[in-house]
Amino acid sequence: MNSRLPISGDAVPYRLRLPGPTAVPERVLRALARPMIAHRGPEFLERFRDIQARLKPILGRTGAEPHLFAATGIGAMESAVVNVAGPGKRVLIATNGQWGPVFRRLAEAVGAEVDEVVTAPGEAVDLEGVERALKAKQYAAVFGVHSESSTGVLTDLKALGAIVARTPALFAVDSVSGLAGAEMKQDDWQVDVVVSASQKALMCPPGLALASVSDKAWDVIQRDDRGPRSYFDYRRFHPNSEKGEPTYTAPVSMLTALHESLMMIGEEGLDATLARHRRLSTALTAGAVAMGFTLFPKAPTSPTLVVLETPDGIDAIALIDRLADGYNTIIAGTRFENLKHRMIRIGTMGAVSDGDVLTDLHHLAGATRDLGGRPDETAGLAAAAEVLAG
Amino acid sequence: MNSRLPISGDAVPYRLRLPGPTAVPERVLRALARPMIAHRGPEFLERFRDIQARLKPILGRTGAEPHLFAATGIGAMESAVVNVAGPGKRVLIATNGQWGPVFRRLAEAVGAEVDEVVTAPGEAVDLEGVERALKAKQYAAVFGVHSESSTGVLTDLKALGAIVARTPALFAVDSVSGLAGAEMKQDDWQVDVVVSASQKALMCPPGLALASVSDKAWDVIQRDDRGPRSYFDYRRFHPNSEKGEPTYTAPVSMLTALHESLMMIGEEGLDATLARHRRLSTALTAGAVAMGFTLFPKAPTSPTLVVLETPDGIDAIALIDRLADGYNTIIAGTRFENLKHRMIRIGTMGAVSDGDVLTDLHHLAGATRDLGGRPDETAGLAAAAEVLAG
Known part of the structure; x- marks a missing residue:
């Protein structure tokens, strides 16, 4: 010293x-400290539905409701992997930092065959490399990282989404350090799965994850039994999320905090x-x-x-x-x-x-x-x- | 009306x-509202280690440190299943209410072969039935429920543990609605995996899970690759937990709340x-x-x-x-x-x-x-x- x-x-x-x-802003901390209420009662369900409604413009999403669940960012990423990858499925990862390899590890853990298009840390995703790979082989899914927090690089998801959308592959994106701080246009950019977490630009404590799934991805997920998935199974989330209800026991305080932070974003615009x-x-x-x-x-x-x-x-x-x-x-x-x-x-x-x-x-x-x-x-x-x- | x-x-x-x-007690709510601190900084790590130390007597555990992770009670149960069951493994579930069938669903999702000894809701677990089943076949694991919250029945874990311990099977117990309210003697009762969650007798909001793993179970888990498991992989948790460090980004506020509730339990005795x-x-x-x-x-x-x-x-x-x-x-x-x-x-x-x-x-x-x-x-x-x- x-x-x-x-x-x-x-x-x-x-x-x-x-x-x-x-x-975490003082307002959000105060929301965390609100008394516990019943997780299936009307007051909480109204809050839950307002959270979903407030998240959709931030996601750039108009279709199905986002899923919210207790997990960290890695859990959010794993949820994308277990729902769109699976045993024997071939997936492609666009890597330009530390989070692509995490997708690789998670995909290999569920038995997927993984290819990776790698550029050096600090550089953009190799869009041409991804395009070449998609022409050479057929993939079930392509994984990308919106904001590569290990290097500070922002991925051009619009360009990457357009490339993936010319193939049958689903496009899944880690926007843990992106969402609510960097523009996200899930619908326009043809992103099939966006996952994020509470503790970054959503300015809440860690422990809450979210996933937003396109209709195209949902079509695949609901008819394709890719292998073991339970806690993170979007087939389990989907009907509840559409009704505006949490799946499992809702992390009430964390969701109340998120509601407050979303109101702050709403007030700022x-x-x-x-x-x-x-x-x-x-x-x-x-x-x-x-x-x-x-x-x-x-x-x-x-x-x-x-x-x-x-x-x-x-x-x-x-x-x-x-x-x-x-x-x-x-x-x-x-x-x-x-x-x-x-x-x-x-x-x-x-x-x-x-x-x-x-x-x-x-x-x-x-x-x-x-x-x-x-x-x-x-x-x-x-x-x-x-x-x-x- | x-x-x-x-x-x-x-x-x-x-x-x-x-x-x-x-x-959730006012003290715990105030702990939730404390400013966010770095999840790998010395102040938080000290708190994390104190949480582990305070949990162990509540678990009746002297050996390896408990794992703590962002998930609901179902996630805690799934963590037990994916670590001790797996594709082709035969497991036995002692069912006397609604949580045994949840273990069944989770075990089937990972490809385990599941047998169930069922007694009617409101009755105790059929200890003799479990004993007969264990004599008839060899099982990788037996699952039980400590406090069956659907019926209000408390399971005699000492008796069940003694029966399981005469076989090579691991004994995994859901104590979501038990721990800190009902006596738990993990070591004495020969329970290999205890899982619980924050929102019951631990008097915190939902969203935080824990698992405590016996040395016998850890021996099996670390050498036996049972199938896909990532987020809930105890092999990933174990080295971090032993160092007194969280795995993944720690749910800081939820853990701070748990720390406060554990101090309250400590003060009451x-x-x-x-x-x-x-x-x-x-x-x-x-x-x-x-x-x-x-x-x-x-x-x-x-x-x-x-x-x-x-x-x-x-x-x-x-x-x-x-x-x-x-x-x-x-x-x-x-x-x-x-x-x-x-x-x-x-x-x-x-x-x-x-x-x-x-x-x-x-x-x-x-x-x-x-x-x-x-x-x-x-x-x-x-x-x-x-x-x-x-």
């Missing part, structure tokens, strides 16, 4: 600035919410780059997080520790072994404000100086402020 | 008196908590019987709920509706089609007090009178008070 702490770790508020789980995420991520990026950091992605970026390489001589692990110890600011590193001394990741999803971005930059500059760097904080704040003003 | 409402539905507090989800559940369920039963209701179970009862048949001429569905509409008191009916006009179920698990039992009886008497019955409320309250004083 550095002895010349610029500020006491206790004198500044704890700042959860991970790319998820994100800080979805377009404004999405624009805010883009503005904040652009501002944080501009500020950090002006201070001497390097933007990691070499492709269109996700508006829900910023992934940076540290200035020369600044060790990322030391910087992350310094931010936590000296500034009470919790950011993330990477699981890419070769990047762990250079990569940092900061969320811009959920309840993040202009002030958070400026504070991030101020603390990044301070911690960088503490480690012997010479960040140009003035330039950084000016660059961010210019974007924020824009 | 009856026009001569004795009290306004709005003038009395909403009383969640289901056999789960149960009312586990023995006192268990004794309170027994005292309250005995008092509620005595009071209801004195008022003209009939105890449904014909076997030892679970201390976490009371299952009653209504007096002649009182329709259970009408009574439940009347309690909700006129008394703001939410109790449960049954899914047994032939009992739905006679059976009611009331929880005595979790944060339930003497006053709740007296209030239950007062409202039961009022609602019964509203429907034309003649309950002896004085006798009911006296009988309950005598037990409570005892």
Whole structure:
């Protein structure tokens, strides 16, 4: 620990600035604390149906109702896999970071034959590679990642969806760190399954998952017995979701929290919410780059997080520790072994404000100086402020 | 709606008196509302480890650490099934209510061969039948239900465990509505897998599940690849749980709530908590019987709920509706089609007090009178008070 702490770790508020789980707004915390009510009673069912109704424009979905269930993001991803993949089915995964391989592991676990089109971390999905693969073989499903939270890259789902839609394959997308922060147009983009989770741009605690299934996918899922699936079986969810009822015992408090966060998004307006995420991520990026950091992605970026390489001589692990110890600011590193001394990741999803971005930059500059760097904080704040003003 | 409402539905507090989800104590609600913290940071990990430590005496377990994961009770049950059953494995289910058939469905979904020893609802598990079945065939696992919440019967797990332990089969138990309300001695009773969930006697909202695995079961699970299992794979949980770390993104708020409820149980003392559940369920039963209701179970009862048949001429569905509409008191009916006009179920698990039992009886008497019955409320309250004083 550095002895010349610029500020006491206790004198500044704890700042959860991970790319998820994100800080939970006070209003949502208060919703969590509401007394428990009967999960099949009229008051709760009304809330459940309003959640479904509020999610659909965020999904860009007009058809069947979304499913909601207790699970983490991995559970949401597994739900997509067990419903559209299965023993002996051939599936294709468009990988450009850490979440494609998770789809691979889950698909292999259910006995699917898995092909992968891989591009380097930080690059966009290889659309031509996917197109070639789909011409060479027939696939039951293609899996993609909307916001690759390991690299900060946003996938062009419209383009990928158009490619997949020319084949009989279903298109399943992990939008765990995308939904409600990055635009999603499930219907227009021909995405058959969108899965997401509560703890990212939906700004709730972790533990609640959702899945939205196209009519095309539902046709396949309901007639095709692909293998073992119970808890995550969309055939079990579908009739309940259509009636506006939860499947299993509803995670009442988590759903009440989600209801509150969806009302906040409704009050801000979805377009404004999405624009805010883009503005904040652009501002944080501009500020950090002006201070001497390097933007990691070499492709269109996700508006829900910023992934940076540290200035020369600044060790990322030391910087992350310094931010936590000296500034009470919790950011993330990477699981890419070769990047762990250079990569940092900061969320811009959920309840993040202009002030958070400026504070991030101020603390990044301070911690960088503490480690012997010479960040140009003035330039950084000016660059961010210019974007924020824009 | 009856026009001569004795009290306004709005003038009395909403009383969640289901056999789960149960009312959540104010302290636990406040814990839910604590700000989100990093799920891999030191503050949260300390809390996680304390949860594990506090659960073990409640489980009667000294060995490996329990697993905690986002799921409902069904998810907890499925986790037991996918880890100890599997394609082609033969399993035996001791059924005496609604939860045995759920184990059957889950086991069949993973391709297991399922035998069932069935006794009538309200009766105890057929121990001799289980013993005969285990002599006739070899089973990979036997499934039992600790507290059969559909009938109010408590299973003699010590006896069942001793029978199973004479064979190579693993013994897996659903203690969703048992744990922390009914005594559990996992080690002593030779239970290999105990699964439970947050929303019953653990007095948290629904959405958090747990599993505790014996060394004998872990030996089998880790070397035996039974088939597809990912989200619920104990092989994935085990190394993390042993380190005191969550697997996947931890459901931070739900775990913080569980931590608070476990501290409350710790302050009351586990023995006192268990004794309170027994005292309250005995008092509620005595009071209801004195008022003209009939105890449904014909076997030892679970201390976490009371299952009653209504007096002649009182329709259970009408009574439940009347309690909700006129008394703001939410109790449960049954899914047994032939009992739905006679059976009611009331929880005595979790944060339930003497006053709740007296209030239950007062409202039961009022609602019964509203429907034309003649309950002896004085006798009911006296009988309950005598037990409570005892």
